[in-house]
Amino acid sequence: MTAPTLTVTAQIARLRATFTSGRTRPIAWRLAQLAQIERLLAEGEQRITAALAEDLGRPPHDSFLGDIAPTAAEARFARAHLRKWMRAKRVPVPLSQFPGRAWYDYEPLGVVVVIGPWNYPLLLTLAPLVAAISAGNCAVIKPSEHTPRTAQLITELVREYLDPEAFAVIQGGPEATQAILAEGLDHAFFTGGPEVGKVIMAAAAPHLTPVTLELGGKCPVLVARDADLDVAARRIAWTKLLNSGQTCIAPDYVMVDGAVRDAFLPKLRQALVELSPHRDGGASMPIVNSRHAGRLAGMLRDHGGQVLIGGTGDPGRRQVDLTVVVDPDQDSALMTEEIFGPILPVVTVADDEEAIRWIDRGTKPLAAYVFTRSRRLQRRYRAAVSAGAVVSNHAAAHFLVPGLPFGGVGTSGMGAYHGAWGFQTFSHRKAHLARPSRPDPRIVYPPYGPLAQRM
Ligand code: NAD
Numbered sequence: 001m002t003a004p005t006l007t008v009t010a011q012i013a014r015l016r017a018t019f020t021s022g023r024t025r026p027i028a029w030r031l032a033q034l035a036q037i038e039r040l041l042a043e044g045e046q047r048i049t050a051a052l053a054e055d056l057g058r059p060p061h062d063s064f065l066g067d068i069a070p071t072a073a074e075a076r077f078a079r080a081h082l083r084k085w086m087r088a089k090r091v092p093v094p095l096s097q098f099p100g101r102a103w104y105d106y107e108p109l110g111v112v113v114v115i116g117p118w119n120y121p122l123l124l125t126l127a128p129l130v131a132a133i134s135a136g137n138c139a140v141i142k143p144s145e146h147t148p149r150t151a152q153l154i155t156e157l158v159r160e161y162l163d164p165e166a167f168a169v170i171q172g173g174p175e176a177t178q179a180i181l182a183e184g185l186d187h188a189f190f191t192g193g194p195e196v197g198k199v200i201m202a203a204a205a206p207h208l209t210p211v212t213l214e215l216g217g218k219c220p221v222l223v224a225r226d227a228d229l230d231v232a233a234r235r236i237a238w239t240k241l242l243n244s245g246q247t248c249i250a251p252d253y254v255m256v257d258g259a260v261r262d263a264f265l266p267k268l269r270q271a272l273v274e275l276s277p278h279r280d281g282g283a284s285m286p287i288v289n290s291r292h293a294g295r296l297a298g299m300l301r302d303h304g305g306q307v308l309i310g311g312t313g314d315p316g317r318r319q320v321d322l323t324v325v326v327d328p329d330q331d332s333a334l335m336t337e338e339i340f341g342p343i344l345p346v347v348t349v350a351d352d353e354e355a356i357r358w359i360d361r362g363t364k365p366l367a368a369y370v371f372t373r374s375r376r377l378q379r380r381y382r383a384a385v386s387a388g389a390v391v392s393n394h395a396a397a398h399f400l401v402p403g404l405p406f407g408g409v410g411t412s413g414m415g416a417y418h419g420a421w422g423f424q425t426f427s428h429r430k431a432h433l434a435r436p437s438r439p440d441p442r443i444v445y446p447p448y449g450p451l452a453q454r455m
Contacts, residue, residue: 261346269429
């Protein structure tokens with residue numbers, strides 16, 4: 001027999017009561033919950049990889065690399081640094097406030113919600129949860145309805161391992177998210193597409209619930225004429241293949257310098273074939289559901305480019321070929337919409353500046369990559385391209401550096417997390433000034449004595 005489910009309102013009321021009791025504030029509670037997340041990941045590894053295999057058709061080592069290991073790393077890093085992050089910071093006071101002391105510290109926000117997408121359903125709910133816990137909050141977790149087995153498993157694991165009075169997992173689709181946001185929580189942390197991001201922001205607005213939006217977009221890659229083409233091909237292929245390209249920071253399209261295009265394409269093809277985990281029946285890649293597979297298959301129908309490998313999809317079987325399209329039309333869906341699947345367009349550019357202009361014409365990417373040996377070009381690219389992150393000679397790897405803020409800019413998102421950035425996102429920076437009662441000179445009050453004559 002299953003326990004009766006509480007309404008969203010009742011679940012959030014329970015979390016509010018817990019937060020008000022002060023239970024989540026002590027560092028000991030936070031450290032214990034973080035350690036439990038590590039245990040949950042270590043002991044639950046097989047259940048997690050099995051659920052992800054069912055939902056996403058992923059091989060277990062991809063789930064370990066993509067979901068489990070980075071979540072565990074976030075929790076470990078937070079445990080190691082939390083004491084330092086929580087420390088109050090003294091600031092100097094101006095003469096007018098002498099003799100006073102001023103400082104700020106980090107106050108938990110209260111009850112927050114983490115709304116997750118389906119592509120890394122464990123990582124993208126539990127890594128923000130690590131940040132919420134570090135900051136001393138209670139949290140509602142709303143996993144994606146498109147990965148139902150993982151959503152159910154997250155519900156069970158949170159119940160088994162974490163403080164049941166401080167956390168609730170609420171499953172469901174948009175209506176569940178709307179019901180949660182209607183409760184007027186203290187922060188909403190959303191990972192998903194930019195269009196839904198607007199819906200989340202609008203639903204948060206009536207309550208002035210602050211939002212962090214981790215969104216998507218097209219992540220460009222420039223392969224310059226002086227790049228190490230073997231390494232570029234391998235790293236682009238590897239990061240594109242992960243999770244069938246359904247990764248927000250996967251290379252979305254490649255701009256290759258015309259001088260090395262013909263040398264680069266065979267290397268890219270070879271790397272994709274060699275590194276592909278799904279070689280059965282060619283290189284069909286599993287896609288989360290038939291709707292997304294249909295969207296990707298549609299992109300492959302009308303692009304005006306030359307197909308180097310792959311080229312079709314089978315939405316009924318939730319599969320899409322690992323595909324490279326060379327020089328598709330600029331206005332094709334492949335070049336205007338986020339691909340979020342195993343299709344890689346490669347366009348030829350005359351030089352680096354053309355690539356930079358190309359990126360500049362679009363919306364600001366979540367990440368932008370450049371492969372080059374030239375320090376000068378790396379500097380130029382960093383300065384000229386506005387993106388959530390810029391990486392030289394790799395793709396997606398910045399996600400694994402816990403000291404870096406992870407987040408977008410413009411339509412790729414607002415706010416950031418990971419490490420201390422996540423702790424700050426889920427905290428209020430509270431300002432404090434403490435003045436003694438005396439001295440209390442009469443001169444500082446109206447009519448200000450001699451001071452007034454100077455005005
Ligand atoms: P999505 O925006 O469709 O869904 C995300 C979450 O929002 C789900 O939990 C869903 O139930 C909820 N939701 C959907 N429609 C809603 C509505 N109308 N009202 C309220 N809630 C709603 O995103 P997705 O398809 O799961 O993920 C793909 C997108 O996420 C891509 O654009 C990708 O780039 C982006 N993404 C970004 C990051 C990042 O870290 N920035 C990571 C992964 C994915």
